[in-house]
Amino acid sequence: MTATRYANRQDIDPIEIQDVRCTLQAHRTGDHYAFVVGTTATTSAWTRWSRGAGPQSVLVLPNCPITGPGQDETCSEYEFHHGAHTWQVDDPWNPEEPAQ
Known part of the structure; x- marks a missing residue:
C-alpha cells in the first residue's frame, strides 16, 4: 500500500507516489486529492x-x-474538502458498501 511506504519518510517526492485515485465526490473541476498517510491524530x-x-x-x-x-x-477526508462526506458518497471501487 502506498501510504505505508511513506509513513516514516521525512521527505516525499510526489513523483514517487503512483496508483492513487481521488477520494472526493466525483467532480469535473478543481484538484484531485488522495490520502497518503496519517501524520498525527488530527492531520494526514x-x-x-x-x-x-x-x-x-x-x-x-x-x-x-x-x-x-x-x-x-x-469523515475520512481533509477538513473543508469539497463535495459530500465519505459516508454520503458511493465508492465505485467497493460497490457493496452503499452511501448512507
Missing part, C-alpha cells in the same frame, strides 16, 4: 494533482472533524 498527508496529471505535491492537512448522523467515526 495528502497528494494533490490536476486533471490529466500525476501527483504534483504532498500536503499535510487537518482531518475533517464532521461525523455523520448516528456515527462515531469522522
Whole structure:
C-alpha cells in the first residue's frame, strides 16, 4: 500500500507516489486529492494533482472533524474538502458498501 511506504519518510517526492485515485465526490473541476498517510491524530498527508496529471505535491492537512448522523467515526477526508462526506458518497471501487 502506498501510504505505508511513506509513513516514516521525512521527505516525499510526489513523483514517487503512483496508483492513487481521488477520494472526493466525483467532480469535473478543481484538484484531485488522495490520502497518503496519517501524520498525527488530527492531520494526514495528502497528494494533490490536476486533471490529466500525476501527483504534483504532498500536503499535510487537518482531518475533517464532521461525523455523520448516528456515527462515531469522522469523515475520512481533509477538513473543508469539497463535495459530500465519505459516508454520503458511493465508492465505485467497493460497490457493496452503499452511501448512507
